[in-house]
Amino acid sequence: xxxxxxxFQTALALILGRDPDxxxxxxxxxxxxxxxxxxxxxxGLPLGAALxxxxxxxxxxxxxxxxxxxxxxxxxxxxSVYLLLSRAGPLGELGMLFTPGAMVIAQIILVxxxxxxxxxxxxxxxxxxxREQLTSLGLSRLRMIPTLLWDARLxxxxxxxAGFGRASAEVGAVMIVGGNIDGVTRVMTTAIVLETSKGNxxxxxxxxxxxxxxxxxxxxxxxxxxxxARRRLG
Amino acid sequence: xxxxxxxPVTDAPPLEMQGVTFIHRGQRLLEPLDLHLTGCRRxxxxxxxxxxxxxxxxxxxxLLTPSAGRVHWEGRPPRQAMVFQRxxxxxRSALANLAYALAVNGTPRRDRKPRARQALERFGLAALEKxxxxxxxxxxxxxxxxARAWLLDPEVLFLDEPTSALDPAAIKAVxxxxxxxxxxxxxxxxxxxxxxxxxxxxDDVLFLCRGRLIEHTPTETFFTAPASSQARAFIRGxxxx
Numbered sequence: 001x002x003x004x005x006x007x008f009q010t011a012l013a014l015i016l017g018r019d020p021d022x023x024x025x026x027x028x029x030x031x032x033x034x035x036x037x038x039x040x041x042x043x044g045l046p047l048g049a050a051l052x053x054x055x056x057x058x059x060x061x062x063x064x065x066x067x068x069x070x071x072x073x074x075x076x077x078x079x080s081v082y083l084l085l086s087r088a089g090p091l092g093e094l095g096m097l098f099t100p101g102a103m104v105i106a107q108i109i110l111v112x113x114x115x116x117x118x119x120x121x122x123x124x125x126x127x128x129x130x131r132e133q134l135t136s137l138g139l140s141r142l143r144m145i146p147t148l149l150w151d152a153r154l155x156x157x158x159x160x161x162a163g164f165g166r167a168s169a170e171v172g173a174v175m176i177v178g179g180n181i182d183g184v185t186r187v188m189t190t191a192i193v194l195e196t197s198k199g200n201x202x203x204x205x206x207x208x209x210x211x212x213x214x215x216x217x218x219x220x221x222x223x224x225x226x227x228x229a230r231r232r233l234g
Numbered sequence: 235x236x237x238x239x240x241x242p243v244t245d246a247p248p249l250e251m252q253g254v255t256f257i258h259r260g261q262r263l264l265e266p267l268d269l270h271l272t273g274c275r276r277x278x279x280x281x282x283x284x285x286x287x288x289x290x291x292x293x294x295x296x297l298l299t300p301s302a303g304r305v306h307w308e309g310r311p312p313r314q315a316m317v318f319q320r321x322x323x324x325x326r327s328a329l330a331n332l333a334y335a336l337a338v339n340g341t342p343r344r345d346r347k348p349r350a351r352q353a354l355e356r357f358g359l360a361a362l363e364k365x366x367x368x369x370x371x372x373x374x375x376x377x378x379x380x381a382r383a384w385l386l387d388p389e390v391l392f393l394d395e396p397t398s399a400l401d402p403a404a405i406k407a408v409x410x411x412x413x414x415x416x417x418x419x420x421x422x423x424x425x426x427x428x429x430x431x432x433x434x435x436x437d438d439v440l441f442l443c444r445g446r447l448i449e450h451t452p453t454e455t456f457f458t459a460p461a462s463s464q465a466r467a468f469i470r471g472x473x474x475x
Contacts, residue, residue, distance in 0.1 A: 132297050133322035136315065137338050137386075147334075151325045233325050233366040 010202030011209055022203070026210055029187040032100055032174070033167040036107035037115075041160050044112045048119025049145045052127050063120065069113035074106075078176030081106040085177065098179040103187070106173035111163040118159040122152045154226045154233075161222050168215060246312045246389035246421050248272040249294060253303035256289055264289050265446045266303060271423065276416055278432045278453075279425040281442035282468065287425035288394050290442065291316070294423065295392045312389035319395040321379035323367035328359060328378055331367045335382045353381040357411065373404025380411045391415050393424040397431065409435060429469065433457065441465050 014022050051063060083089050085097040085105075096102045126148050134144050149156065171189035178185035180194060188211045195204035249271040256264035264286045271277060271294075279287045292298040293305055295316050324331050332350035341349065354360050357377045362370060367378055376396055383391055393412065397405040412435060416422055426432060432439055432453060439456040441449040443464045449456060460466045 130322055130324075132292075132316075132318065135297055136295065137335060139338060143338075147324070154325075233368060 007201040007205050011206035014203065014206040015210060019206075022206060022210070024183065025186055025188055025191050025207065026214075028100065028185075029168065029189075029211075030214070032103050032187060033107060033164060036104045036167050037111055037160060037164045039104070040108045040111040040115050040163055043108075044115030044163075045119050045149055045156060045159075046145060047112075048116040048121075049123045049149055051116070051120045052124035052148075053141045053144060063117070066113045066117040066120070070117055072110060072113065073172065074110055074170040075172035075176065077109045078106050078173030081109065081173070081177045097177060098181060098185060100178070100185060102177040103174045103185060106177045107167045107170070110170060110173060111167050114166055115159055115163045118162060119149075119152075119156060122155040122159060123148050126152045154229055157222050157226050161219060164218060165215060168211065246274070247307045247309040249390070250306045250308060251294065251303065252306070254293055254300045254305060255302040256286075256293060256298065257301040263445050264293070264300075267447045269294075269440070269447065269450065271421065274416070274419050274421050275437040276412070276422040276424070276435055277438050277440055278436035279423065279440045279442065280427060280429075280432055280468070281448075282427065282473075284444070285442040286445045287427075287442055288319075289445075290440075290447075291392045291394050291423060291425055313387060314390045314392065315383035315386045315388035316392040316394065317376070317379050317383055317396050319398055321375040323370075323375055323378060325368060326366065327364050328354065328367050328370065329363040331378060332382055332385055335385055339386060349385060353385050356384065356414075357381040358407070371404075373400050373407060376400060376404065377407055377411065380408065384411075384415070388415075388420055390421045390423065393422070395425050395427070397426070397428070405431075429471075441468070443468075 051059065051066075081102060082097065084091050085094065085102050086092055087097075096105075127144070130144070130148065130151070134147065139147070169189065171193055174185070174187055175190050175193070178187070178190065180186050180190040186194075188207045192204045192207045192211075195201070195207070249269070251267060251269040253266045253268065254264065255262065255266045267290070269290075279290060281287055289298070293300055295314060296305070296311075297316070324334060326334070329347065329350050332353055333346040336346040336349060337343075351360070351363065354363050357380060359374065359377055359381060362374060367375065370378065380396075391412075397408050400408065409431070412422055412424065422435075424435070436453040438450065438452050440447060441456065441460075441462070441464070443462075448462045449460065449465050451461070456465065457469060460469060
């Protein structure tokens with residue numbers, strides 16, 4: 001019990017003292033997750049909108065697949081990227097395994113289905129409402145996409161946040177493709193696993209606290225933003 | 235008011251509907267319908283709820299494709315706009331809503347805001363230009379929708395029960411707007427179940443009942459000498475089922 005209390009105090013000291021190891025890990029984690037979410041959003045939002053606007057053979061297969069992939073276990077995503085990028089794999093020549101780039105790819109695979117599937121639902125709802133008006137104005141489906149994405153923006157913030165939550169919280173994928181190399185590919189979640197198994201509870205706990213507060217902070221900011229906008233825009 | 239000789243001239247192509255039928259999930263919602271609309275008239279589509287008024291307008295405007303028959307503009311399709319019962323406005327300011335419509339129809343960027351402001355002014359919305367469109371009152375929203383249609387300079391304007399959810403002052407504003415469109419030479423096709431509105435506005439009346447076009451006559455004739463028992467009952471104020 002007193003050990004835990006000590007660990008908590010030490011963790012606070014590490015955070016407040018901006019321990020360079022800790023800061024390095026936090027910055028790398030944010031870089032990787034934010035990059036992955038950004039790329040996944042750039043692909044996933046238009047993809048979700050397209051799925052909401054067009055019906056084609058195989059449409060429901062894609063929708064079901066995306067929904068299923070929302071629950072893809074991170075280790076499976078990690079393993080797939082590992083096989084792809086390993087020396088003997090089809091993309092082995094890129095030499096990307098155990099680099100932050102590989103971790104970004106793995107997280108994109110985890111986040112993209114969430115963003116695309118949830119964006120599809122949001123845009124579909126709005127499309128029902130806007131369809132006749134936009135058609136009457138003479139817009140093609142393709143030109144409706146930016147309009148719908150922009151008008152669904154309040155809901156889509158939450159969608160992207162859900163993606164960020166998944167990216168920053170998962171450990172299995174980045175562990176496999178990143179390798180948890182100190183100073184190169186060590187992020188918050190993999191460091192927590194390592195430090196816990198080593199018995200270095202203060203650092204593990206400190207990282208856990210930072211991770212928790214970061215996620216809380218990002219969510220609070222997004223919530224405030226969308227609430228003010230909602231009140232303003234009606 | 236209903237004197238045909240004073241109607242403004244228009245070169246909007248006539249609309250020809252031949253045997254237009256609409257079937258949805260095995261149910262025939264519109265019986266084969268023939269219709270010819272020309273000139274710059276104000277046609278009111280009348281009838282009880284579920285008569286097929288909205289359906290007819292959507293088919294004519296091209297939002298729906300008929301199950302059988304054809305909708306045909308003689309010559310070229312005209313510039314058209316439609317105002318809906320519940321205005322659909324984008325989640326941005328009143329001004330931005332109008333600028334958006336101008337952007338869609340290819341107006342150069344520098345002309346959009348000035349023209350949008352003129353339209354806001356014309357429809358008494360100048361003070362509200364920065365307000366988000368979706369927090370405006372029902373009447374203001376409908377006027378904004380009319381201002382948007384105005385900017386598209388339509389040759390044919392469809393209005394689907396534009397006043398059914400509004401109070402008398404807002405109804406007056408919408409009817410005045412319709413009159414302005416008319417003066418500009420726009421052909422009006424508007425659905426309503428308000429007989430007084432038809433008396434005030436219409437040059438001719440299309441009377442629908444249970445998916446059938448029952449009468450298409452000048453307003454005067456419709457009210458003084460309706461040919462069908464359904465129209466007589468409707469005018470008397472009986473419940474027409």
